[in-house]
Amino acid sequence: MSKTDPDLAKMIDEIAQEMRARTDRGRVASYIPELEKVDPAHFGMALVDLDGQVHVGGDADLPFSIQSISKVFTLTLALGRVGDRLWRKVGREPSGNKFNSIVQLEHEQGVPRNPFVNAGAIAVTDEILSGRQPRETLGEILRFLQFLADDETIYIDHEVAASEKRTGFRNAALTNYMKSFGVIENPVEYTLGVYFHHCAIAMSCRQLANAGLFLASDGRHPVRGHSVVSSERARRINALMMTCGHYDGSGEFAYRVGLPGKSGVGGGILAIAPGRASIAVWAPGLDETGNSHLGRVALEELAKRTGWSVFGR
Ligand code: GLU
Secondary structure (H helix, E strand, O other), rough: OOOOOOHHHHHHHHHHHHHHOOHHHHHHOOHHHHHHHHHOOOOOOEEEOOOOEEEEEOOOOOEEOOOOHHHHHHHHHHHHHHHHHHHOOOOOOOOOOOOEEEHHHHOOOOOOOOOHHHHHHHHHHHHHHHHOOOHHHHHHHHHHHHHHHOOOOEOOOHHHHHHHHOOOHHHHHHHHHHHOOOOOOOOOHHHHHHHHHHHHHEEHHHHHHHHHHHHHOOOOOOOOOOOOOOHHHHHHHHHHHHHHHHHHHHHHHHHHHOEEEEOOOOOEEEEOOOOOEEEEEEOEEEEEEOOHHHEEEEEHHHHHHHHOOOOOO
């Protein structure tokens, strides 16, 4: 098999079978009680190439809670809305800290390190919310995902959102703290409500891989033809995914996989192979850094077998 023309269908199927057979599955997130109900035996994978061909393996059509993967899409919307002005209220540096760390915020005067740690994503959500009602904002985020994936069945899992709302004291603390620095413009409960609900969007690997395709293709859909963002912005979103997409596990992910990726505590990862494909994996068990264990292993296998990497050929 040549590295430039791999048999992707066979490869995805093989990787899915290998992952399903493994016993090292990590631990399902429990701090959002609703997520703890998910069976760690699941594994799904979908890859969409630039011809729009989809290759799937395992539970690729089962919706799961995308959680922080939604942050890629809220970032895209916020940049579309306010452009570089966004960077006044959120930074672009990797954090090296836990995804919900509060310590760093004090050091940095309430301006979160990057748009993918919780505080940063909440600040991004607040930006999209400004001038609108929470319901309208949520509708906009959901419709954006449905449009990107070309699939209107994508939905918000209200039980997951309610479960996080009941227990999201740390996120409430982060938001109140940013509010005290003037970084949050809207009422804390509105901003948090939208944040919890966009994290609770449920999507399958197939839908997610389709939704991320513009990032693999210079900001435009390679088949449907529409432009989502400029090619420069697509590169920059990919750069942030690479440096910050796995919290304090971002360095390890870059080292092992070598592709931009964004994880969520629901066990999903969206990875982008620029110029080649958009890939989504789902394995609910997490590692110590809160990232999908077998999701990462599967992407490492894919990178190895295809030779795909943004660091060389
Ligand atoms: N909704 C989750 C939280 O705020 C997202 C975290 C994640 O997926 O990493 O805690």
